[in-house]
Amino acid sequence: MSIRKILIANRGEIAVRVARTCREMGIRTVAIYSDADRAALHVRSCDEAVRVGPPASRESYLVIENVIAACKVTRADAVHPGYGFLSENAKFARACAAAGITFIGPPPEAMDEMGEKTRARRKAIEAGVPVVPGMKEPIPEGGENAAKKYAASIGYPIMLKAASGGGGKGMRLVADAKGFDSALATAQREAASSFGDARVYIEKAVARPRHVEIQVFADTHGNCIWLGERECSVQRRHQKVIEETPSAIVTPELRSEMGRVAVNAAKAVKYVGAGTCEFLVDGNTRNFFFLEMNTRLQVEHPVTEWCTGLDLVRWQIEVAAGARLPWTQDDVLRNLRGHAMEARLYAEDPARNFLPSPGTILELRLAEGPGVRNDCGVESGSEVPRYYDPMIGKLAVWARTREEAIARLRRALGETVVKGITTNVAYLKAVLDLEEFRKGDYDTGLLAHAQDRLLRREKTGDEEIALAAAAIWQFEQDQRAALRQPAASAPDGSAWAIAGRLAALRRSL
């Protein structure tokens, strides 16, 4: 079977990223867009584009019929769902199959078993995979009081998690019974608006937890391998902020044990394609617990690509077309090299409690140079709509060692300039400067604990240059405004004289 045209059922950086690989493979691409995204970069990155509805994702990117109709109109033979949106929706995978379209992802049965978190936990237990104690079913409607009793019985702190969730949405840490009701209500509302499924469940919270995940990859011929781990413990409100591979706390023994367990979990559901088993590692004992399996490509897949040298999107497509994975587990492990680290760029304002800051990007300058990769969904002049996730892109670097990777990411963030909207770039730099992070000695609570240090403004002594630049800029604005007035009312000298002065100033243009 060959795939000749792929509809990318997503937006933003991941749609652009998938389109890049398609282009390298000589595969035609179709973008979909909502009314808020007509001018978005991903629309221009594809060969064709189809409107799927109004701005709200529930009325556009999440409407299965519209996406299938777009496939039919463009005669796309396959769909790449990216992450988020319909990527872990088994109903969508089935609708694709029914329409004769190849869904680039696992079979719907595997999504059913792993997609809903409580079911995945049961499956993991059957496969002999260690799990964190918690509910085996989501909280039923009207079961709030029983759930609260259950929480008390396993002991606080507990986690509330969306049954169909991912990416930290619909997830709440609850410290005590007092906060239970409001946290449950918020988690349910967020779950409903993000995943179209309000159900949540309860898990016990692990002490000093590290979030470490294993990338697995399987073909349709029964081969299943793992591609190393990713350390994702730098999180803010359960949203990953910085990811890296390898993990500073994972020993070779722990790594191969986690890899073996992850492959078992994947095989237990007859997994196909790219998937990720997320684990919590107890920072004190190094015991690990299965959290969930993400049945899609992850946001942070570039760090795995850096260190394995593989294009995961290409292999998703190859496997969907029926190809065999050409490498053995040993091949992959032998070829792992160096250290990769990724930072997520968010349109949000750390100084204002990380409020999203949608708006127009006046100018975007991305880092370049050795070992740098940018995956961005926007460019200069792009509008960041308020309807979608605030992540605008990812900056990933590779270097030989963790220390060099940190220095390189720090340098690359220094080159990253986003004007017009507020971003977390300065915050990311502050995270890389944290001593705990540099030492590799932290847990998922790092950002919360270091909040004050991360938001502190440091003076660097360039205040006078900043003031001078502002005054020069204002002066030139004023001169230009004066130039537009009749010559007689120009404040000093004729308009010609001012024009000449301005031209002299801009000698480099």
Added chain:
Amino acid sequence: MRYTAIMGGEERLIEVTPRENGYRVVIDGRELDLDAVHLQGFALSLIAGTRSYRCDIDPGKNGQIGVLVGETVYPLEILDERRLRMRRAGGKFTPEGPQRIDAPMPGKVTRVLVKVGDQVEEGQGLVVVEAMKMENELKSPKAGKVTELHAVEGAAVESGAKLAVVV
């Protein structure tokens, strides 16, 4: 040309005079001779002596701008004499006065937690606005009474829209 800059709550007096290849800038009496070149977008390359700086200007709203020098952003306001007078004349709310709660970003009002006339504590949630899938609870900046309430559940709001007033 003379300007007043407000940075970190302090007023600084700046005088800008064009000179060959750039400007003489005097800040609170301290002179800087700067070679200046305009770059594409709102950016300047400045050389002071031999020290080279790239300065990016991020023009914000209401005269607020951000100046990026190296890796640090300096938020400031730059005012000429007319704008300075206007700013000084403009009424400012003291923390004791009526506090206006505005939408900090465009989004949708998902919940209104108070009614007009309610007594509220400092930090008490007033209105929840959802944008980009995240809920943001807007809290009262002071203890007082809700005298105005413009937020309506389910309504879309623009950035800066008045949602409530607490006196």
